[in-house]
Amino acid sequence: MLILGIESSCDETAAAVVQDGKTILSSVVASQVDVHRRYGGVVPELASRKHIEAIYPVVEEALEQAGVSLNGIDAIAVTQGPGLVGSLLIGLSFAKALSYARGLPLIGVSHIEGHLLSIYLEKDTPSFPYISLMASGGHTALYYVSDYTGYHLLGQTRDDAAGEAFDKVAKLLGLGYPGGEVISRLAEQGDPQKINLPRAIISKDSFDFSFSGLKTAVANYIRYCRENQLPMPYEDMAAAFQEAVVDVLVDKTMKAALQYKVKNIVAAGGVASNRRLREALGAAAKHAGVKVFIPDPSLCTDNAAMIAVAGYQRFRRGEVSGLDLDAYSKNRP
Ligand code: KG4
Ligand code: ZN
Numbered sequence: 001m002l003i004l005g006i007e008s009s010c011d012e013t014a015a016a017v018v019q020d021g022k023t024i025l026s027s028v029v030a031s032q033v034d035v036h037r038r039y040g041g042v043v044p045e046l047a048s049r050k051h052i053e054a055i056y057p058v059v060e061e062a063l064e065q066a067g068v069s070l071n072g073i074d075a076i077a078v079t080q081g082p083g084l085v086g087s088l089l090i091g092l093s094f095a096k097a098l099s100y101a102r103g104l105p106l107i108g109v110s111h112i113e114g115h116l117l118s119i120y121l122e123k124d125t126p127s128f129p130y131i132s133l134m135a136s137g138g139h140t141a142l143y144y145v146s147d148y149t150g151y152h153l154l155g156q157t158r159d160d161a162a163g164e165a166f167d168k169v170a171k172l173l174g175l176g177y178p179g180g181e182v183i184s185r186l187a188e189q190g191d192p193q194k195i196n197l198p199r200a201i202i203s204k205d206s207f208d209f210s211f212s213g214l215k216t217a218v219a220n221y222i223r224y225c226r227e228n229q230l231p232m233p234y235e236d237m238a239a240a241f242q243e244a245v246v247d248v249l250v251d252k253t254m255k256a257a258l259q260y261k262v263k264n265i266v267a268a269g270g271v272a273s274n275r276r277l278r279e280a281l282g283a284a285a286k287h288a289g290v291k292v293f294i295p296d297p298s299l300c301t302d303n304a305a306m307i308a309v310a311g312y313q314r315f316r317r318g319e320v321s322g323l324d325l326d327a328y329s330k331n332r333p
Helices: 033-037 044-066 085-102 111-121 162-172 179-187 212-227 234-259 275-288 305-316
Strands: 002-007 012-019 023-031 075-081 106-110 130-135 140-147 150-156 264-268 291-293
Touching: 002 044, 002 085, 002 305, 012 044, 012 305, 023 044, 033 044, 044 085, 075 085, 075 111, 075 305, 085 106, 106 111, 106 305, 111 130, 111 140, 111 264, 111 305, 130 234, 140 234, 150 234, 162 179, 162 212, 162 234, 179 234, 179 275, 212 234, 234 264, 234 275, 264 275, 275 291
Parallel strands: 002 075, 075 106, 130 264, 264 291
Antiparallel strands: 002 012, 012 023, 130 140, 140 150
């Protein structure tokens, strides 16, 4: 079964063709990062306009690279939310039009579910149940996953998402946008021990996260350096900040794995492409006798192949959306 996935929730216009919820025949991602960089973050109105320009060629390219026409597609999966509503509506309207014109089934998919299921695009996949750490620019949460569509939320961030913290700290340091990649690159040359930053654990029994205190600590350090005319140790700060985020993510994920007695852990979302996080989670899991599954970095950041996987799993269970399918901005309970 061939699913055409369409994703436009934030600043990437993406389309992919995936076979049987597993094999990527094509995955095209058009990034708008150059458009938003000069503003230091995503400008929603500009994002919507860029999606309009990109959606048709991106979908066409995905079909072409997969070597199929719409006649060969069995269903269309599209991101319904959460995300920027103006952006989501472009993908949604495009998918609805294709579905109506071609009589193809339409499946609305949660962007988060897409990230969570992105691991099924890899050869080595986990058996249920497992703990999934979802860390992106909009979300940071831990889930107990019992099957392809059964997730139990264990905890989530009370303020900033992990990726958002990377982006905000990069902005504070004047390093540009997006922050994750820049900070992780700088951190390779820094010493994480030189600057002491807080780890918000909240409470021992909670699986919630908090990253705003860490961000404030970085801001205070920057102010201290400025007021005292001290040079800013960019590399050490990047390394210390990254280590503080990674410590908390790994700590809570391992606690959840032990408490729920699972043998497998999955990490997903843009932050899961972070090298240090992959390494630290791998080491902690090995120590605990738990296996870690993390998709290739290109599948951690936003893409439409993961949307096709989530669509496939829902379609397989007989779930189809109507043409009245609407976008939603916030995560659904
Ligand atoms: O999953 P994603 O592409 O989009 C959302 O659904 O939000 O995640 C984007 C987020 C951004 O905040 C970006 O700074 C972060 O993931 N990110 C990283 C890295 N690459 C991307 N964070 C830390 N280290 C990275 N290497
Ligand atoms: Zn995402």
